Amino acid sequence: MVKPGDRVRIKTKDGEHVGILMPRPEKVPGNSVIIKLKTGYNKGIARKNIVSMYVLEPYKKKSASVRNIPYKKGLPNIAILSTGGTISSKVDYETGGTFPAVSVGEFIQMVPELEQYGNYEVKQMSQVWSEDIASDDWIKLAKEVYSQIKKGKRGIIITQGTDTMHYNAAALSFMVQNLPVPVIFVAAQRSIDRGSSDAFPNLLTAAITAAKWDGAETVICMHGSTDDNANILIRGTKARKMHTERRDAFKPINDMPLARVDYNGNIVKVSNYKLRSDSKPVLNTKIDKKVALIWTYPGIDPKIFDYYIKQKYHGIVIAGTGFGNVPRNVVPILKKFYRAGIPVVMTSQCIFGRVNARVYERGRKQLFEGKVIYGEDMTPETAFVKLMFVLGQTKNMEKVKEMMQKSLVGEISSRTTMSYI
Amino acid sequence: MVKPGDRVRIKTKDGEHVGILMPRPEKVPGNSVIIKLKTGYNKGIARKNIVSMYVLEPYKKKSASVRNIPYKKGLPNIAILSTGGTISSKVDYETGGTFPAVSVGEFIQMVPELEQYGNYEVKQMSQVWSEDIASDDWIKLAKEVYSQIKKGKRGIIITQGTDTMHYNAAALSFMVQNLPVPVIFVAAQRSIDRGSSDAFPNLLTAAITAAKWDGAETVICMHGSTDDNANILIRGTKARKMHTERRDAFKPINDMPLARVDYNGNIVKVSNYKLRSDSKPVLNTKIDKKVALIWTYPGIDPKIFDYYIKQKYHGIVIAGTGFGNVPRNVVPILKKFYRAGIPVVMTSQCIFGRVNARVYERGRKQLFEGKVIYGEDMTPETAFVKLMFVLGQTKNMEKVKEMMQKSLVGEISSRTTMSYI
Numbered sequence: 001m002v003k004p005g006d007r008v009r010i011k012t013k014d015g016e017h018v019g020i021l022m023p024r025p026e027k028v029p030g031n032s033v034i035i036k037l038k039t040g041y042n043k044g045i046a047r048k049n050i051v052s053m054y055v056l057e058p059y060k061k062k063s064a065s066v067r068n069i070p071y072k073k074g075l076p077n078i079a080i081l082s083t084g085g086t087i088s089s090k091v092d093y094e095t096g097g098t099f100p101a102v103s104v105g106e107f108i109q110m111v112p113e114l115e116q117y118g119n120y121e122v123k124q125m126s127q128v129w130s131e132d133i134a135s136d137d138w139i140k141l142a143k144e145v146y147s148q149i150k151k152g153k154r155g156i157i158i159t160q161g162t163d164t165m166h167y168n169a170a171a172l173s174f175m176v177q178n179l180p181v182p183v184i185f186v187a188a189q190r191s192i193d194r195g196s197s198d199a200f201p202n203l204l205t206a207a208i209t210a211a212k213w214d215g216a217e218t219v220i221c222m223h224g225s226t227d228d229n230a231n232i233l234i235r236g237t238k239a240r241k242m243h244t245e246r247r248d249a250f251k252p253i254n255d256m257p258l259a260r261v262d263y264n265g266n267i268v269k270v271s272n273y274k275l276r277s278d279s280k281p282v283l284n285t286k287i288d289k290k291v292a293l294i295w296t297y298p299g300i301d302p303k304i305f306d307y308y309i310k311q312k313y314h315g316i317v318i319a320g321t322g323f324g325n326v327p328r329n330v331v332p333i334l335k336k337f338y339r340a341g342i343p344v345v346m347t348s349q350c351i352f353g354r355v356n357a358r359v360y361e362r363g364r365k366q367l368f369e370g371k372v373i374y375g376e377d378m379t380p381e382t383a384f385v386k387l388m389f390v391l392g393q394t395k396n397m398e399k400v401k402e403m404m405q406k407s408l409v410g411e412i413s414s415r416t417t418m419s420y421i
Numbered sequence: 422m423v424k425p426g427d428r429v430r431i432k433t434k435d436g437e438h439v440g441i442l443m444p445r446p447e448k449v450p451g452n453s454v455i456i457k458l459k460t461g462y463n464k465g466i467a468r469k470n471i472v473s474m475y476v477l478e479p480y481k482k483k484s485a486s487v488r489n490i491p492y493k494k495g496l497p498n499i500a501i502l503s504t505g506g507t508i509s510s511k512v513d514y515e516t517g518g519t520f521p522a523v524s525v526g527e528f529i530q531m532v533p534e535l536e537q538y539g540n541y542e543v544k545q546m547s548q549v550w551s552e553d554i555a556s557d558d559w560i561k562l563a564k565e566v567y568s569q570i571k572k573g574k575r576g577i578i579i580t581q582g583t584d585t586m587h588y589n590a591a592a593l594s595f596m597v598q599n600l601p602v603p604v605i606f607v608a609a610q611r612s613i614d615r616g617s618s619d620a621f622p623n624l625l626t627a628a629i630t631a632a633k634w635d636g637a638e639t640v641i642c643m644h645g646s647t648d649d650n651a652n653i654l655i656r657g658t659k660a661r662k663m664h665t666e667r668r669d670a671f672k673p674i675n676d677m678p679l680a681r682v683d684y685n686g687n688i689v690k691v692s693n694y695k696l697r698s699d700s701k702p703v704l705n706t707k708i709d710k711k712v713a714l715i716w717t718y719p720g721i722d723p724k725i726f727d728y729y730i731k732q733k734y735h736g737i738v739i740a741g742t743g744f745g746n747v748p749r750n751v752v753p754i755l756k757k758f759y760r761a762g763i764p765v766v767m768t769s770q771c772i773f774g775r776v777n778a779r780v781y782e783r784g785r786k787q788l789f790e791g792k793v794i795y796g797e798d799m800t801p802e803t804a805f806v807k808l809m810f811v812l813g814q815t816k817n818m819e820k821v822k823e824m825m826q827k828s829l830v831g832e833i834s835s836r837t838t839m840s841y842i
Contacts, residue, residue: 129749242772244775246841249774251842299710322552350663354666356665421672
């Protein structure tokens with residue numbers, strides 16, 4: 001029996017086709033089969049036209065093989081920390097889904113151009129979907145980044161899934177501060193098996209950034225537009241995944257990109273950033289997990305908030321509407337939080353722009369009676385990660401407020417003017 | 422004593438200034454005062470330069486006065502339903518905040534150009550902040566819209582605050598279907614007292630739309646860009662407030678604007694929409710309020726979801742990550758919801774793009790084991806409003822799924838290609 005993944009020869013009335021039999025996508029009617037040609041393109045063939053189909057080579061799961069790469073003097077040492085995701089995903093021909101499969105060594109085999117930019121130490125941190133990455137992974141990653149910097153790496157690349165990359169990049173930004181070299185988060189929106197995959201250009205520009213960028217910040221390195229010619233570097237605390245499938249899904253929020261990196265190795269500065277230096281990195285993995293992020297909506301039952309008081313949460317980030325407003329009947333809850341010693345940080349579900357307590361009466365009430373901490377122009381996600389970090393440092397309400405409203409690593413812009421949709 | 426709101430004459434070393442004394446904004450140091458000149462511009466004057474300050478006219482709260490507007494034959498009849506918000510806000514010179522104050526009749530006095538486009542019936546629905554508008558207000562509004570259409574109005578304008586306008590426009594889209602004329606939501610991002618206020622152009626283009634647009638959909642009419650020369654019409658179910666303060670805060674999501682309306686009364690069609698006709702409007706205000714909208718985040722405690730089961734919610738919309746994924750330990754909760762007869766609709770916190778269960782294993786699990794209903798390319802907010810509406814029609818899980826995944830009023834696009842940031 002012919003199975004997906006088998007290499008097959010299909011004879012039709014019009015000719016012969018050789019390729020890998022693909023699992024049938026849901027949208028393709030049952031009266032045709034699809035094979036992946038040697039060129040990488042998929043081809044559908046109507047069943048009624050098929051004269052015969054032979055298996056040339058049955059499907060066999062390939063185990064990862066790592067080629068030995070010679071050390072090149074004069075090239076910088078770069079670390080690649082792999083945590084799974086589409087950038088290291090392959091199609092499972094049996095279920096038709098994709099799964100993390102490629103071993104870290106294969107990165108360099110996949111993108112030969114990487115070799116001209118550096119010597120790589122690749123390290124498999126975990127093999128986890130980005131939607132499962134949480135604070136324990138952040139701590140593990142932060143420690144490894146710190147250790148790799150101490151070992152003299154010129155840049156650290158972290159590969160992972162895209163889903164929560166902005167949360168993770170924000171976490172690393174806070175956990176390893178005072179960077180002497182860049183930390184680069186990179187991922188792919190489309191599977192390596194697809195012709196339109198962004199895995200190759202993304203890995204390449206991440207390596208170029210690690211080797212050659214003069215900046216020393218934690219950044220996300222992804223497509224700047226649908227044009228397939230350059231990536232942009234976005235500050236890790238000012239990024240957000242803004243599209244489910246486009247390659248240019250990550251956008252800077254209330255910020256400009258820091259730089260543009262093309263596939264030939266050219267880097268153009270776009271805005272100001274912290275430069276590489278001999279500064280001593282500071283590792284600080286103390287965080288408080290008992291923090292929730294709550295988005296309000298019309299008619300939200302204030303009792304929902306009571307739950308977090310009862311469960312003794314240590315901090316709450318609210319994504320309110322507009323300048324950071326909550327419905328009238330939620331305002332008393334804010335006071336309850338304050339009396340319970342639980343800091344509440346206000347952000348906006350508009351995503352772009354800055355919260356402001358002083359424009360409307362509601363904001364003033366929230367500020368003066370609810371003692372709400374206004375999160376300036378931080379995204380709800382960055383404010384959430386930051387509150388976890390800040391509560392790891394102090395539980396003092398005044399100090400929490402002070403730290404939340406001060407820019408620690410560039411997460412708060414002094415003016416909101418830039419890079420709106 | 423001189424108070425904010427007083428009309429004053431200030432003598433300085435350099436000359437004399439007459440204007441309204443403004444409340445001191447938080448950012449202005451105490452060593453200067455600000456007056457609003459007759460031109461509408463504000464001027465700061467250093468206290469050290471002030472020789473004297475006299476009150477010419479003390480501040481007096483003005484009561485609204487409605488001018489009698491003659492009926493003009495040949496002009497269409499238009500309804501303006503007012504629900505408060507910045508578009509009808511004035512600065513309170515005593516507290517420095519803004520509050521809803523302008524009576525509906527003043528709209529026409531404020532924008533004299535309105536008169537050339539129609540005869541208006543203005544109706545004060547409520548005076549409420551948009552963050553407080555909830556389902557009861559939707560029902561009241563829907564009934565009034567329906568009644569105004571029945572009375573032969575050529576267009577219905579609804580003025581309100583911006584914060585939740587996209588939720589409200591979505592609700593009205595579902596509650597009054599099969600429209601023969603347009604229903605136009607309009608608001609202002611900046612107070613009428615400010616030189617940069619968008620209240621005037623927004624009201625004007627809303628009136629032009631009501632009088633002249635050939636479309637018959639529920640739309641949001643707001644600035645299309647920072648250029649102050651035209652507004653765009655955005656389908657009510659495909660809009661979202663994407664900036665806290667910019668005048669072009671509202672963007673079409675996974676959709677194109679329907680039309681562009683300039684201040685001279687020209688309307689340019691941008692994409693396809695339902696045309697005006699003799700169709701009979703259908704009023705349907707049955708909704709189910711027991712629906713929650715939950716945005717996930719890394720490390721979210723699955724117990725949070727248990728709360729909604731215990732509280733016997735009737736439906737849940739989740740804004741997951743990427744294609745609509747939730748952390749691994751939340752997947753079993755989805756099955757719990759299903760077994761409890763509570764439909765779960767999945768959307769994406771990316772906002773742009775379409776959810777897709779079939780790309781990753783996680784999605785397949787959510788789809789096949791969790792029986793999650795995928796919300797296509799609806800925003801989390803529109804899916805939330807729609808689920809309330811759908812659950813008002815049926816509690817049958819299969820029928821809920823069918824209605825949620827079918828476009829009732831244009832809330833689901835057949836392909837997601839358009840209008841990304």
